[in-house]
Amino acid sequence: MSIEERLSQAEKLLAPWNKETLHxxxxxxxxxISGEDLRxxxxxxxxxxxxxxxxxxxxxxxxxxxQLEALYHFCNGPAVTSLRVRLPRSNDISIASISDLIPPAAxxxxxxxxxxxxxxxxxxxxxxxxxxxxxxxxxxxxxANFTTDQAAPVQGRHADEAPEQGVVGxxxxxxxxxPQHPAxxxxxxxxxxxxxxxxxxxxxRLGYAHRGIEKAAESRNWYQNLYLFERVxxxxxxxxxxxxxxxxxxxxxxxxxxxAQAIRELVAGLERVHSHLLWLxxxxxxxxxxxxFMYSWRDRETVMNLLEQVTGNxxxxxxxxxxxxxCDITLEQAHAIKEGLNYLETRxxxxxxxxxxxxxxxxxxxxxGTITKEEAERFGLLGPTARASGLVRDVRVEAVYGSYKNFPxxxxxxxxxxxxxxxxxxxxxxxxxxxxxxxxxxxxxxGPLTARMPRKIPAGEAVARIEAPRGELFYFVKSNGGExxxxxxxxxxxxxxxxxxxxxxxxxxxxxxxMLLAGMDxxxxxxxxxxxxxxxxxxxxxxxxxxxxYGIEYYKNR
Amino acid sequence: MxxxxxxxxxNVIDRVRDWARQNSIWAVHFNSGSCNxxxxxxxxxxxxxxxxxxxxxxxxxxxxxxxxxxxTGPVTRQARExxxxxxxxxxxxxxxxxIGSCSIAGGVFQDCYNCVGSVDQVVPVDVYVPGCPPRxxxxxxxxxxxxxxxxxxxARQPKHVTAQEIPS
Numbered sequence: 001m002s003i004e005e006r007l008s009q010a011e012k013l014l015a016p017w018n019k020e021t022l023h024x025x026x027x028x029x030x031x032x033i034s035g036e037d038l039r040x041x042x043x044x045x046x047x048x049x050x051x052x053x054x055x056x057x058x059x060x061x062x063x064x065x066x067q068l069e070a071l072y073h074f075c076n077g078p079a080v081t082s083l084r085v086r087l088p089r090s091n092d093i094s095i096a097s098i099s100d101l102i103p104p105a106a107x108x109x110x111x112x113x114x115x116x117x118x119x120x121x122x123x124x125x126x127x128x129x130x131x132x133x134x135x136x137x138x139x140x141x142x143x144a145n146f147t148t149d150q151a152a153p154v155q156g157r158h159a160d161e162a163p164e165q166g167v168v169g170x171x172x173x174x175x176x177x178x179p180q181h182p183a184x185x186x187x188x189x190x191x192x193x194x195x196x197x198x199x200x201x202x203x204x205r206l207g208y209a210h211r212g213i214e215k216a217a218e219s220r221n222w223y224q225n226l227y228l229f230e231r232v233x234x235x236x237x238x239x240x241x242x243x244x245x246x247x248x249x250x251x252x253x254x255x256x257x258x259x260a261q262a263i264r265e266l267v268a269g270l271e272r273v274h275s276h277l278l279w280l281x282x283x284x285x286x287x288x289x290x291x292x293f294m295y296s297w298r299d300r301e302t303v304m305n306l307l308e309q310v311t312g313n314x315x316x317x318x319x320x321x322x323x324x325x326x327c328d329i330t331l332e333q334a335h336a337i338k339e340g341l342n343y344l345e346t347r348x349x350x351x352x353x354x355x356x357x358x359x360x361x362x363x364x365x366x367x368x369g370t371i372t373k374e375e376a377e378r379f380g381l382l383g384p385t386a387r388a389s390g391l392v393r394d395v396r397v398e399a400v401y402g403s404y405k406n407f408p409x410x411x412x413x414x415x416x417x418x419x420x421x422x423x424x425x426x427x428x429x430x431x432x433x434x435x436x437x438x439x440x441x442x443x444x445x446x447g448p449l450t451a452r453m454p455r456k457i458p459a460g461e462a463v464a465r466i467e468a469p470r471g472e473l474f475y476f477v478k479s480n481g482g483e484x485x486x487x488x489x490x491x492x493x494x495x496x497x498x499x500x501x502x503x504x505x506x507x508x509x510x511x512x513x514x515m516l517l518a519g520m521d522x523x524x525x526x527x528x529x530x531x532x533x534x535x536x537x538x539x540x541x542x543x544x545x546x547x548x549x550y551g552i553e554y555y556k557n558r
Numbered sequence: 559m560x561x562x563x564x565x566x567x568x569n570v571i572d573r574v575r576d577w578a579r580q581n582s583i584w585a586v587h588f589n590s591g592s593c594n595x596x597x598x599x600x601x602x603x604x605x606x607x608x609x610x611x612x613x614x615x616x617x618x619x620x621x622x623x624x625x626x627x628x629x630t631g632p633v634t635r636q637a638r639e640x641x642x643x644x645x646x647x648x649x650x651x652x653x654x655x656x657i658g659s660c661s662i663a664g665g666v667f668q669d670c671y672n673c674v675g676s677v678d679q680v681v682p683v684d685v686y687v688p689g690c691p692p693r694x695x696x697x698x699x700x701x702x703x704x705x706x707x708x709x710x711x712x713a714r715q716p717k718h719v720t721a722q723e724i725p726s
Contacts, residue, residue, distance in 0.1 A: 132634070132635035132672065134635065141672075146671075148669070148671045179589075179640055180588055180640060181619070186597065187589045187590070207634070208589075208640070209591045209592070209593075209631070209637070210591070210636065210672050211591055211632060211672055211673055212667075212670040212671045212672040212673070213667070215671060216667070216669065219669075231593045231595070231667075232593065233593055234592070234593040234594040234595020234598060234691060235594050235595075278598065281605075293605075294605055294606055295606075297606065298605060298607060300602075301606075301607040314599070314693060315599060316593075316691065
């Protein structure tokens with residue numbers, strides 16, 4: 001089906017509740033509906049199997065407009081349909097929950113509630129998920145009139161109180177895990193209720209790494225934000241800045257030159273190799289297989305070297321610019337990358353053999369945490385976690401973007417859906433990426449590296465979807481025509497994949513929990529000012545302008 | 559035994575302790591809201607290419623076994639009290655290495671509503687390692703600076719142990 005057919009089908013399905021149709025982008029149709037009709041409209045899309053719910057974006061249209069807006073983005077291949085629900089801008093507004101129809105919506109709705117103060121009726125009550133425990137009630141950071149001083153900690157309410165612990169009754173215990181725990185490499189908090197060794201309930205609390213990036217983005221200009229979004233996640237930083245760039249370029253109606261797009265795909269490929277090898281090491285470590293951890297991290301240094309050669313940085317590469325890329329690939333670099341890929345491919349094949357034959361590793365992965373294709377679809381899983389269950393969720397294939405039309409990749413799927421399948425999918429995917437990177441290096445298009453971008457981005461909205469190493473990354477960028485964005489909403493793949501852990505831990509042994517956590521490759525986190533440390537007690541912070549002057553002086557005198 | 563010899567023995571034991579400490583630093587890593595960049599580089603420091611284990615440095619799961627707290631990230635409000643608790647659980651003498659620009663002054667996350675801003679506003683810091691993220695070599699250099707200070711008898715100097723109250 002073509003994009004137009006898909007969009008007209010969606011329009012037809014939503015016709016009974018349609019109040020207004022908008023066409024913000026060529027591949028997107030927005031349908032304005034009222035809050036009461038939301039559940040009916042969602043059910044209609046779901047019954048017809050029209051795509052999946054990708055994200056829910058909440059927006060405050062400003063104090064003068066007196067309106068809030070919630071956008072329910074459904075994606076079907078490259079086509080996107082957003083249900084827009086407009087709400088008055090007051091403190092007691094509510095919207096019906098759709099989490100019983102679409103389970104992953106529960107987390108998105110939680111975000112809508114905490115960030116914008118939209119009460120979700122019919123959702124299972126839960127504690128705070130993102131904001132700190134000592135955050136005052138009725139203060140919502142994504143509201144337009146929010147200021148930091150409104151968010152002073154509430155006295156007497158402890159951030160992070162000690163979790164309920166100990167005997168709940170009989171053999172039942174609550175075991176808290178995290179945010180500082182040997183089985184976790186990143187901060188998150190989980191409470192597993194166990195009966196003997198068997199997990200009977202699971203609960204999670206995020207927000208230890210919640211920094212408030214989306215709000216910060218609204219006060220920084222388009223270029224500064226590039227570096228801010230790169231630091232949403234230090235592991236897949238390139239895909240974050242690439243998604244942001246694609247969104248902004250769409251708004252400005254600028255297309256990056258072919259060479260730049262190819263280099264973007266190349267760096268994304270290298271990043272995927274580094275990310276998956278990193279994951280393999282961490283997963284092996286959780287399984288008690290530290291030898292594999294050390295080997296895969298040793299080999300990962302090869303790709304870190306390549307990334308450093310190409311971009312100058314090991315992590316947070318800043319390869320992207322609005323309208324292109326910063327770094328070119330010379331012949332020597334291409335040669336070095338190819339040599340590195342040769343070595344990596346041999347090693348990846350070796351690891352593929354290890355994870356499918358090593359008896360000890362298999363005892364921790366085979367038939368554990370199995371997710372069927374139907375479950376994967378219902379939970380809204382993304383990326384390798386979904387592909388291991390046979391569900392093809394790969395934006396590079398479904399909604400081709402950037403240079404993937406010239407240098408296509410195929411989606412790797414497995415059918416078993418257990419932890420072993422997830423290992424195999426990730427490793428096979430690397431071989432596909434290596435092949436694509438080689439093709440790019442052999443056929444790198446000639447031409448400039450950047451296209452000219454305007455300083456002010458024209459008003460509009462854009463959705464950018466990208467396949468990050470962990471799954472679909474969703475960016476919603478809105479401009480009012482100024483020097484700063486009006487709203488940037490980020491939905492990272494890990495948020496969708498949590499359900500796989502929480503649902504699958506129940507009924508398993510507690511000992512499997514670290515592997516289940518590692519199995520989805522969680523990523524919790526998903527310009528600068530210079531500091532001169534004079535001594536331990538005093539430090540001096542330089543302002544941006546002083547740093548700039550210092551830089552100019554330094555290069556003058558050099 | 560008279561007092562003088564007592565003092566002499568105490569001195570010898572202290573020096574043995576210093577020597578042992580320099581050669582077996584156990585570290586615990588705390589992520590206080592970092593983007594993962596520094597955490598990954600910290601972990602890379604322990605793996606074969608950089609291999610700080612050859613200096614006796616080992617990453618430890620529990621703060622109760624650790625000498626050094628490696629903190630990354632701008633300290634989010636939710637992580638703040640857990641950081642203090644982790645610090646207080648460590649046995650004396652203890653040291654803190656703050657890794658990365660955001661843990662030093664907030665980095666790109668300056669003025670974000672959920673960030674305290676820097677690690678030294680929450681717990682006393684001994685070594686700062688700048689960078690976004692710092693290279694493993696820089697992290698090793700930070701550790702070496704700490705070791706140099708330990709050689710100078712830093713562990714025997716009294717220092718305040720309670721976490722500082724953050725100015726609101």
